[in-house]
Amino acid sequence: MSGRTEGGVKDRGAGVVFALATALAALPTSAFAHASDGGHVLLLPTGYYIAGGAFAVAVSFLVLAFLPPAALDNFLRKRLALFAFGDRPRAIVSLISFAGFVLLIAAGLLGSRDPLSNPLPLVIWTLLWAGFTLLQGVFGDLWSWLNPWYGPWRVASRVFGLQSDEAKPSRLPPWLGYWPAFALFVAFAWFELVDPAPDDPARLAFAAGIYWLASFVAMLLFGYGGWSKRGEFLTVFFSMVARFAPLERRDGRLSLCWPGAKLLAAEPLPLSGTAFLLLSLSSVSFDGLSKTFFWLGLFGVNPLEYPGRTALIGVGSFGLVLTFVLLAAVFTLAVFLGQRLAGDAQSFGKTAGLLVWSIVPIALAYHIAHYLTVLLVDGQYALVALSDPFGLGWNLFGTANRMVEAGIVAGAESAWWLWNLQAGVIIAGHVLAVVVAHGLTWRLHPQASRAALSQLPLTLLMIAYTIFGLWLLATPTAG
Template sequence: MSGRTEGGAVERRPSRLAFLATALASFLPTPALAHASDRGHVLLLPTGFYIAGGALAVAVSFLVLALLPPTALDRFWRRRLPMLTFGDAPRTLFSLISFAGYILLVAAGFLGSRDPLSNPLPLVIWTLLWAGFTLLQGVLGDLWSWLNPWYGPWRVASRVLGLPADDEKRSRLPNSLGYRPAFVLFFAFAWFELIDPAPDDPARLAFAAGMYWLVSFIAMLIVGYDDWSKRGEFLTVFFAMVARFAPFERREGHLSLCWPGAKLLTAEPLPPSGTAFLLLALSSVSFDGLSKTFFWLGLFGVNPLEYPGRTALIGIGSFGLVLTFVLLAAVFALAVFLGQRLAGDKHSFGEVVGLLVWSIVPIALAYHIAHYLAALLVDGQYALVALSDPFALGWNLFGTANMMVEAGVVAGAQSAWWLWNLQAGVIIAGHVLAVLVAHSLAWRLHRQPSRAALSQLPLTLLMIAYTIFGLWLLATPTAG
């Protein structure tokens, strides 16, 4: 039975039309977002018990650490297992290969398919790079320093132009700027991803990606690669911070295995702009989940069952992105301030905030993984298909052009069960590790274990609250 005649007239019976429209809508290709699993099934799971259990796990970890001798934990963190030794010689080659791939992706954005699920550029940028590579950085360490598309071209340009490769004679990025350039660029990136009406449009994304590479490259030539990549280029700054959590440590060419988060304990306090950068990394992902909830849309009188689209919500989204960051920064600063008062801390507030903010890294990484997991599982398959035919010319470069995408991996009751358990487990583990790191950092500031524990009480309460908030985000109904 056809729903349309040759002239385009629809069936007269409304019930049949509604049934047909619903059936067709279920087969339309739409981008797989972070909440691709069936929320109806998730809500039927005992999510309340998970939330209570997660909060309890974080609280118990604080109590255990408060009673644990600092020397025992210090010995735990210091353990290293030597593995192998390698040099930096291939780094330039890997970066040049990455740059060539970047150029091809940008070209595909302009010349390839207009469908975001068929063009490799949005799939690689949003799924493989932002969702998938962040996970690799947190697990394997700083791969980005070898694969970023700037280092190789910068080395070549330095030789061609006769610029000193060691940056000694080049103008420097003023220290007074801190991480402000990276923060501004990261905020612009978050706004483009979360608020812009069409961040998946291949041509629009290709223009943004191409301009960003060019501007960053010019900045590296002016102020030096090290200065700009460490405090200006936000991807390098973000990935370097995430890599501090990884259980692999490389010093002077020697690779060793350490406990996850051990490298965070040797970090120096961040300036206020660096602290803001790390908090933005967490707040932006949190707002991405919050912005689609029935609760958030209801605050502004938006019917979540009649989602108006991103264009109609630009103002609300921009306000929410800023508000989420400001609230998180204020609550984090308040928790640190109250902890100082409880412990009678004489260190400067800026130093303590800049040091303890490193404990946010496990939480930010956990939220990133949990939030983008479903998109990575589904859109990652679309990326494999699109990469085999980047320009929509019928190629099959990697033998994956005809691969069937299994979207069912995140659909249905069984998938919802394992996906929820994995996401919830990651978030709870991230907060427990954050408590562990925060306590160890506090012992750098306080020689008396009782003072260190007191200083961490408000921050632990914040982490318990954020655990509840994160699990609620995963379970609550969403629109779009």
């Protein structure tokens, strides 16, 4: 804790909980929000946590600055071979996933309008966006098997005699880069964070169905590999996150490696790819910031009389763009100053496109910490809803009558564990980001002294973002 007595912390927590409960009671019921948003309050005492997190990131930089470059490189290159792993069943798995997606769309259109009873919003927002991102970061690129496009595309390519070799050049113009995926990610983030009713099952079913169809048509036009790697934002995002995973598949064989080691072999991203990765961090950061008393107070909104998302569309849209612009500007400044300190003569675009891979551990850590409580509670609702997707009294998986234990994130003991777990994840993510950044910098600067100098501004940025992340966990929120 932060030096306060246990009784003082409990009194403070009880007062904030009471205030937030009053705010929640005043929320309008005409608009949907994320299923369990605002239902659980986690307050992290600041002080020692913030100081300790910043200290850990700073120390990791100092240790790496005096470590011979070859030592870290040899350490991270180690692999432990596991077993051969073919991809023949990949199309079948994808077709099964597509069939499940179709059923979810039908449930969204025909099932309950309650987002806690309809499986579509629970699967998309909780199991896919909150939970599957964690799986990608641990087990690698599962999405390449489970995405609902690959199997149907393989079938269509055979039926219509289309080009089915993913290794052939993409028909997507190279100059587009990752901009299609970036634009679609912006639209997705806006729908999730700003739209008044992202959990409305029928509305979500329509949006998800149109997106699947548009992406499938784009894959037929530009090739599956071309569109999925640079246009379909979920595939782009999940593949970037999968580079952090300690499992690596190469030449049909699965190997075990250190977390983040695969990022060191990544090629520099173009400007569009750099923007995409920064957006993945800024969007989840804004999701946390937008609910804070601090942010609402800037626009004269009383958090105890929260007007609902409909009244804050303009504020939310502005904040989503502002957060991205500020992060991009600070990252650009950090890379530029690092180049000046190290006397780097290489192009700025190449340096920024390489160092931006160090954002992946931070983005993954923020994602886990931010969505942890949603996953723990709404994940249980998803198990119940999947057993009875159309509200007809079915019990397909034997979980339809399961009692949801919201208390899993309530109470002093649970809150203490969650606080520490979330804080630990954020700090660990930034420490690993420093490690990755150093490994990438040594590709640009073989001299250890120049590498350390070039990394100083970026390390300061990571320290500042550590403080910001822990503050987001600690500050009171309105919903």
